[in-house]
Amino acid sequence: MVAVLALAQTSCSSDDRVFDDSSANRMENAINEYKELLVSAENGWCLEMFPGEKHEYLGASIYLKFDKDGKVTATSDYHPVKDGYNVGDLFESRYELIKQQGPLLSFITYNPFVHIWSEPSGSDVDGYESDYEFVVTKASATEFELKGRKRGVTLHMYALDKDTDWKKSITELSDMRKKCAALKTIALFSGSNKLGSGKITETDFKVSGENGVYKSSFLITKTGIKLYAPINIDGKSVSEFTYNAEAKELNAVGSDVKLAFEKPADYIDLDTYLNGDWTLSLTYYVSKTEKKYSRKAKFTLNEDGTLTMTGAHFPIVCNYDDGTGMISIKTQYLTMLEEGAYLFLCQCNGQSLTWDYNSGFDGYTSSLTDKQHVIKFKDNGMGVNNANSFYLYVFTSSKPSGDTMDGTYTYYKDITLTLTK
Amino acid sequence: MSLASVSCSDDSLDNRSIFDTARTEQNDFDKWIKKNFTDPYNVDIVYKLDDNISDYDYDLAPAEYNQSVKLAKIIKHVWFGAYDEVAGVDFTRQLVPRTIHFVGSPAYKGDGTMVLGTAEGGLVITLYMVNNMNKYLSQDNYMELLNHYYFKTMHHEFGHILHQKKPYDTNFPKICAGLYIGGDWYLHSETEAHQLGFISQYSRNMEYDDFVELIANYVTHDQEWWDAAVAEGNAKGSDGTTHNGGDILEEKLAIVKAYCRNSWGFDLDELRDAVQRRSKELSTMDLTTLN
Numbered sequence: 001m002v003a004v005l006a007l008a009q010t011s012c013s014s015d016d017r018v019f020d021d022s023s024a025n026r027m028e029n030a031i032n033e034y035k036e037l038l039v040s041a042e043n044g045w046c047l048e049m050f051p052g053e054k055h056e057y058l059g060a061s062i063y064l065k066f067d068k069d070g071k072v073t074a075t076s077d078y079h080p081v082k083d084g085y086n087v088g089d090l091f092e093s094r095y096e097l098i099k100q101q102g103p104l105l106s107f108i109t110y111n112p113f114v115h116i117w118s119e120p121s122g123s124d125v126d127g128y129e130s131d132y133e134f135v136v137t138k139a140s141a142t143e144f145e146l147k148g149r150k151r152g153v154t155l156h157m158y159a160l161d162k163d164t165d166w167k168k169s170i171t172e173l174s175d176m177r178k179k180c181a182a183l184k185t186i187a188l189f190s191g192s193n194k195l196g197s198g199k200i201t202e203t204d205f206k207v208s209g210e211n212g213v214y215k216s217s218f219l220i221t222k223t224g225i226k227l228y229a230p231i232n233i234d235g236k237s238v239s240e241f242t243y244n245a246e247a248k249e250l251n252a253v254g255s256d257v258k259l260a261f262e263k264p265a266d267y268i269d270l271d272t273y274l275n276g277d278w279t280l281s282l283t284y285y286v287s288k289t290e291k292k293y294s295r296k297a298k299f300t301l302n303e304d305g306t307l308t309m310t311g312a313h314f315p316i317v318c319n320y321d322d323g324t325g326m327i328s329i330k331t332q333y334l335t336m337l338e339e340g341a342y343l344f345l346c347q348c349n350g351q352s353l354t355w356d357y358n359s360g361f362d363g364y365t366s367s368l369t370d371k372q373h374v375i376k377f378k379d380n381g382m383g384v385n386n387a388n389s390f391y392l393y394v395f396t397s398s399k400p401s402g403d404t405m406d407g408t409y410t411y412y413k414d415i416t417l418t419l420t421k
Numbered sequence: 422m423s424l425a426s427v428s429c430s431d432d433s434l435d436n437r438s439i440f441d442t443a444r445t446e447q448n449d450f451d452k453w454i455k456k457n458f459t460d461p462y463n464v465d466i467v468y469k470l471d472d473n474i475s476d477y478d479y480d481l482a483p484a485e486y487n488q489s490v491k492l493a494k495i496i497k498h499v500w501f502g503a504y505d506e507v508a509g510v511d512f513t514r515q516l517v518p519r520t521i522h523f524v525g526s527p528a529y530k531g532d533g534t535m536v537l538g539t540a541e542g543g544l545v546i547t548l549y550m551v552n553n554m555n556k557y558l559s560q561d562n563y564m565e566l567l568n569h570y571y572f573k574t575m576h577h578e579f580g581h582i583l584h585q586k587k588p589y590d591t592n593f594p595k596i597c598a599g600l601y602i603g604g605d606w607y608l609h610s611e612t613e614a615h616q617l618g619f620i621s622q623y624s625r626n627m628e629y630d631d632f633v634e635l636i637a638n639y640v641t642h643d644q645e646w647w648d649a650a651v652a653e654g655n656a657k658g659s660d661g662t663t664h665n666g667g668d669i670l671e672e673k674l675a676i677v678k679a680y681c682r683n684s685w686g687f688d689l690d691e692l693r694d695a696v697q698r699r700s701k702e703l704s705t706m707d708l709t710t711l712n
Contacts, residue, residue, distance in 0.1 A: 070448055094448065094469065094486055108469035110485035110525045110552055119482040125529040126480045132470075 031097045034105070034139050038066040038097075041159040044073075044166075045144070048156050048219055048226075051117040051130035055153060055228040058203030059219025061173055062113055063166055064157070070094050075166060076113040077173035077220060078202070085112040088170040097136075105146060106133040169222075177202050177220045179243060180250065184323035187262035188214055190234035197262055200250075205259060224250055233257050266365035267325035268373065268419070273299045273307060277420045280311040283413040290413075297417065312412070313392075316345065328380060329415075330360030334392065342398050343409055347383040348391040355400035359383020361390070363417070373419040389413045450490055453711040457497055458521075462514045466493055468523040468551075479536075482526040484551035489523050491554050491708040495567065496521065498706065500575050503640075503695040508687040516582050520545040525552035538574030543582040548574065558708075564700045568641040572696075576640055580633025587684045593676050594628040596669060601627050615654040618669025635677045640693045 021029070038045075044065035051057050060078040067073075072095040079087050093111035098104045107114045117130035131148030134155070138145035144157040160166075181202040188195045188207040196209020206215035214233055218225040223242045230239035238257050241250035248261035268276075280297035283290055297311030299318070307318045307327065314334040318327040331354065334343045347359035361377035368374070379387040390412040397404040447455075450468070458464045470483030484492075504513040527535035527549045539547045548571050557566040600617055602609070606625040614622050624634040639647065654666025681689045 092486075096469065106469075108483055109489065110483045115482040115525070118480060119526055120480040120529045122527075122529060122535070129480075132483065 027099050027103065030103045030136075031099065034103055034136050034144075035068075035097050037139050037141055037144075038105075039068045040141060041066075043160045043162050043164055045157045046160055047146075048158070049076075049117055049130065050153065050155065050217065050219070050228045051128035052217075053129055053151050053153060056204075056217055057128055058217045059226065059228065060117075061170075061219060063160065063170065064114075066095060070096060072107065072111070074111050074113040075170060077170045078177065079113065079116065081116060083112060083116075087174050088167055090166075100135070100149070102135045102137070104133055104149065105136055105144075172222055173220045176222065176224070176243065179245065180220070180225055182323060183248060183250075183259070183261045184321075185262055185264045186259045188233070189256075189258050189260060190236065191256045193234070195234060197264075200259065207259070261323075264324060266368050266373065269325060270301070270320060270322065272419065273320065273327070274301060278311070279418045279420065280309070280415070281418070282312070282415045284313075285410045313410075314343070326363045326365075327375070327417075328360060328362045329377065329390070330380070331355060331357050331383065331390075333398065336398075337394065337409075340396050341406065342395045342400075344393050344395060344400055345412075346391045346393045346400075347379075347387045348389050348411065349384045349387045350389065352384050353391045353393060354383040355393075355395075356383045359387065361387070361415070366416075371421055373421070375417040375419075377415050390415070449711050450486065450493075453490075454493065458493075458501075461510065462501065462517060464517055464519060464521065466496075466521045466523065468493070470524060479528040480526075481524050481528060481549075482552070484523040484525040487709070488525075488551055488554040490711060491558070492523060492548070492551055492571070494706070494708050495571075495703060496575070498703065499572065499696060499699045503692060503699055504579075506695045507692045508685065512685070512687070516579060516586075518543055518546040518578060518582070522547040523551045524549045526550065538571070538578075543578065543585060546575065546578050564703070567700075572641050573637045576637035577630075577633050580636040581629065583636075583681075583685065584629060584632060589632060589680045589684075590676050593632060593673065596673055597628075597631065601625055601631070603627065612653060614666075615650050615670070616656075616658065616664040616666040618654060618666040618673065620650060620670060631673070632677065635674060636681075636689070639674065639677070639689060640696045643693075643697055 044063055047062040047064055049060045049062050051060075058078065058080075060076050062074055062076045065073045071092055073090055073092050075088055075090050077087050079085055085091065091111050091113055093107065093114070094109040096106050096108050098106050115132055117128045118132050120127045129151060131150050131153070133149040134146035135149055136144060137147050137154070142159045146155045146157060147153070148155070160169075180200060183200050185197070186200050186205065186207065187197045188209070194209070195211060196207040196214065198205065198207030198215075204215065204217040206213065208214075214231070216227045216231055218227050218241075220226075221240070224240065225243075226240045227238075230237040232238075233252075234257065236252070236255040236257055238252040238255055240253040241259065242253060243250055250259040252258060278297040278299070279294060281292065281294040284293050285291070293312075295311045297309055299307045299309050302308055302317070305320065307320050309316045309318050316329060316334070317332055318329050320327050329345075331347050332345050334345050337343050344355060346353040346355055347361070348354075358380075359382045360380050362380045363375045363377055366374045366376040392409040392411065393400075394406040394409055395401075395404040396406050454466045458466055466489075468484050468486070468489035470481060501513055501517065504517075522545055524547060528539075529535055536549060538549060550570055553570070557563055557570065560566060597618055600619070602625050604626070606622050609622060609625065611622050614620070614624060617625075619625050619631060619634075620638045621634045624631040651667035651670050654664060654670055655668060657663055678689045681687055681692075
């Protein structure tokens, strides 16, 4: 009995309390403290957003300025949907620090630059799988660590320098993203040892080699790219790369790992398009039957860098990509057949067609030998789903629309370009 | 030694309540909601998305502030205002849901279909797609869109609250007995519904829905629309079959009208006129300023 009482008395000694205040008061204090920290960053914060439970999609910089009345102003260097908001635009919404299991930073009214990463759509019911409610796990005047409430992904938010001009900085990031993506086809090196070849886009890279696949999404920095967390490449831990415009490469910070532009094996230079021996073949429709068509084709260079291909029934404009050496063909106006009959090349899937000028087909190498290089075409992902043909379609106006549709002239399927060496 | 001495004598009660409300800041819209909904009707409009009260199973996006303001003003004018006008503010206060919850995005089910609105026991009504307000309002047929996406849900749920408090005529479900098909309702067309004497596809879910769909569709449409539905219900089918769905619709509507008048003391036609007039007034209303 004496021992028990002694213990009980010891526990009352205020020195031995784990916390010196009730949990409710500690929560209240934490909320006030975090709020003060959020608001105190004069030029706001950069939230390094990596949506997805495995942060596999991309990284985006979201600039956020919190005010004491619950308003938050946001923009971002990357916005993937056409919803009327562009990178660098400012959008105001509301935020709150809420008491939940822990202090919760919640973006409680809609902000396109924040909620785009969690917003669902009919074709993608869980969207980019990020959060808009974050448990604050660490906070200081320069950095917040946030843990997504639903998905559990940890993200970081850093105070922006006082002299960072938002607009200018976002433009820089956006430009850097384009530069990195323009490398397109890359090889991964550790020192002089090539580990594999692959692709880089605006949001991620993927390289495959004998020892496996190296891939990651990335965030754009002023100088290059930054990964969500370090990855191991050939025994070296890398997390940031610096872009080198002259060498067309991204050099890992602190090691000799690099991602360097690599001309693909099937690269065709512009000169070969202009002077090579090309044959165009396709299937088209005439007199109620499908017919094969094959003729010599010729490319000429236009002032805007596009190529015009002759050899089909009408000249067709093609886009040349000097990164991949490939051409693509998009939906386009072809010619006026007669007054009030305008012929367009329209992407089609057999059921519906589109006059969206972004839709079309991308060339790809279907076979490559010493003697022949065969290019076929696949749906470029814009316009109709599963596009498989171009319809040569007549509209009653030079501005195609649902109201000016007239009728089908013919269609082109199985478009193939063969370069004979 | 007494047990009491074990407790710590220097502990004093903290004068701060640990049940402090989680949200304390009141912005202009919060104040407007208090003045226009909470004080007069004891109703809260929750436009700040909180996954605690929304459905955690869905991935949702919050409502946009400015579009929430518009929808709240529209609800006040077309829904609450119409009930006040026809049956008095006490009636409205007694029968509207306690919480109206705004969500910016639709709630998509796994198969990509969307949920338009949900109501839980007449207490909480959730309206989705609030971030489409601006888009809907910019269309010529804005009222049709608002009716479809928001108002039919509101009047529908209101109808349920009515009949849960005071039962309707027991003859009502007998009229279309055997034609209620539960969850398969969406597999059958609206034309077929009219031919069988139902005002909408969803009316065939169950008798209660049949009853409240009549209220919801009647007050959100004009007489011309109703007459067309009746005419279609009575028309010969494309295969030459004859139907009397229009007559059945009129018979059921008469029961609904009598119920509103006798059980609740309001005239359904007056309510419809008020809803229709107020809907038209939206086109000239200031939906942005909080006053």
